[in-house]
Amino acid sequence: MKKVEMIIMPEIPKSDLHPSWVPEDANENFACSVMGGIDTKVNANSEEKVYDPNAVRRVPLRRKPTLDEIVKGVGEGNRVMLSKAITLIESNAPKDFDKAQRVLQGLLPKTGKALRIGITGVPGAGKSTFIEAFGQLLCSMGYKVAVLAVDPTSPLTGGSILGDKTRMQNLSREPNCFIRPTPSGGTLGGVARKSRETMMLCEAAGYDVILVETVGVGQSETTVRNMVDFFMLVVLTGAGDDLQGIKKGIMELADAIVVNKADGENLARATVTQGEYERMVEFIRPATEGWKTHAYKCSALTHDGLPELWAVMRKFEKETKESGVFQKRRKAQLLSWVRGMIDEHLHNLFFNDPMIKGRIPLVEHSVVNGLISPSQAVTELIRCFDMDRAAIKHMQSGKM
Template sequence: MAEYTTSKPEWAPEKDDENKFACGVMSGIDGITDTTVGNLNPALKNGTMKPKRKMVLSVDDYIKGVSSGDRVTLARAITLIESNNPKHFRKAQQVLQGLLPKTGKALRIGITGVPGAGKSTTIEAFGNMLCDMGHRVAVLAVDPTSSVTRGSILGDKTRMGTLSRREEAFIRPSPAGGTLGGVARKSRETMLLCEAAGYDIILVETVGVGQSETTVRSMVDFFMLIVLTGAGDELQGIKKGIMELADAIVVNKADGDNLLKAKVARAEYERMIEFIRPATEGWRTHAYLASAYKKTGLKELWDVIRAFEKVTHESGVFKRRRDSQLLDWVHSMIDEHLHNLFFDDPVVLGRMPEIREAVLKGVISPTQAVAELIHIFDVQRATQRHVDLFHPENQK
């Protein structure tokens, strides 16, 4: 196993005392059997300190820990779910299978809006109110991801300082990773883990890019759109189609000098809704006023959500939507798996550069290129390479 090494950043003063400089770069350690653990403390490595928790968890450890509501185990289980390592995939599916009977009992609420609308601040105030009512709240906050570094600031949790310290709440920020709609690919499975851990309300905050919020709609029961006054997004909302997905439109920052403008904006949205098809059968979407800063309008908003839950349960729409979402999930995973089979196939990878060059030079058309790639692709051969990911006998 490799030794730890430390070094200073390039911008550190050359002659500065090492003990006075607060920033250093620590190398990773090769040979860790479970990469979900991360870096090891040197004291753990040389045996002078014993770990407080097991470094490598078994499937039973994950199931027992999540079922008991242990937040550390839940966080590690989510990391396992998000891993793209084939070995972790098999283990994650076993964990999910063991926890499946404990899922499906939470109310799932999606929250979206333009950047700066106050989504994180609203979730902070709304989540604290729900915790005070006796609920357990899980927040899945998705941050924009840099197209250059693939990294993320993950600033949502910093805006939820009070909520993140509560025992009744669990906040999981994660980078969007360029995923359509700003929702990570594993968000559905993460929701199931949170439900199995006993959280009865799941809040999913999106990046709010506007064009692809159908991804969130396909995951949640109630979809909330947060808007601002004077942002010029009233008509844009109709053009983008977001309002057609919303079960409630919340005009945020309705306080102080902005209160009158917020009331005017609410009236405008109410008029717009008249021309839009309802997002949920049997439910009429309306616009509401709220202030996350003053914590006003949140109780009324919760009453609206509970009324929505009652109406849709009685009409059967709630269950039909859940069933439809499960089937959509199956179809999306089939699409993803077939996509991976094609682009991971060695024969396709071998011919791809040649065909790309031919397309760019105008030798063949894009349609011809696709036809040739499909022709050389052998589904049976490609499937055989990936069958170990799904075959029960290999999920050990």
């Protein structure tokens, strides 16, 4: 009987079981790990296989990249590094804030080069389907496309884009496309800051077009209008007069109104609706100086009308850059961003101040019971705040 050769395997240290690579979007449930194989050494003088524990290939441990490596990686268009940088931006941990800002600072010279396009419309209008089709069209033309979402209404579910991931399956497979769901930032201001900074990182990573989807509710349209160059409103056929009345404010933000689902039996109705919107835009203030907003129709399903819309956007870019309106808007957006952040910072500083926290219920009680006027209440709170800040400063300077 043939002797069965046994190779006794020593216990592999736990550290060697660490995966050396995991997919970019893996979470802790990712079950598959890629490990180095185990080498066996054949003894030249005998047939016997000897296991040499030193021959176990050491798999380098996954270590966190340094900030410089992240900056370099993003600048070279490395998607893993881009995701890491965005994770830093999206983090709510104070220790990550400085890191994120250092990464952004390092990449600042490479930002600002993309065409930023905002897409809004009521749920079901076809925004995600449009982005999927339009994104693929742009990728086929050789552009690198980044897709972001601003949806502060559902920070827990990950926002509209995550919910619609099935509708972006083809686009997410495009090597030249990067899709990032809405960040969970709590307030709209928080989400907006993260989205703006994410947009800048994508630009630094070489993305030519940024598509920002937003839900058609509340203030998010205005917020997205303030972070993009071209703003597009996706509408449906057959919306009643009353609904269209509500949209007037949003129409005033749009550089294009697009009647989607212009396909099949709906095509004729879409053409009529397009005409109605075209008449309506005559009466509204254009969103962009020197640009005439028009109504268009398309089908995100059949892709009809998409190349024409891209041509409109390129025309918009060319004309506004020539007139200087493009650059003027970008500058104004930056300044309003800074102002907005100052507002938010001061707001947080004020309402998180321990003295104010304790004082507010009392002062509010006095106001509602007619003991002091609202103006007096504000003066009183601001005075408390000033005193508290002065005391904190005094303590910090070691005088107490």
